[in-house]
Amino acid sequence: ATRPSLIVLDEAVSALDVSVRGQILELLLDLQRQERIAYLFISHDLGVIRAVAHRVVILDAGRIAESGDARTVIASPQSPVGKALVAAMPKLIRNRP
Structure with a gap:
């Protein structure tokens, strides 16, 4: 059986x-821990990204606008597009530890 690393x-x-x-996110995280798999998770939903990502890259028109630790970038975005994405998040998700 093939065991992907990514x-x-x-x-x-x-x-x-x-x-x-x-449930699916929990399943993916469990699989990641058990099998030591890396994920490249592409999403416009920062709530999902915050739940699963260690690092984040925010793109603007295909160019990197910002990157770094996911919690840091979401807590204090530096780029205009990062600020707009965080402002669009529901407040409950934004304030989650």
């Missing part, structure tokens, strides 16, 4: 309802 997930949970989304 899995690319492009909007993998965006079409799922919130409860199913949480």
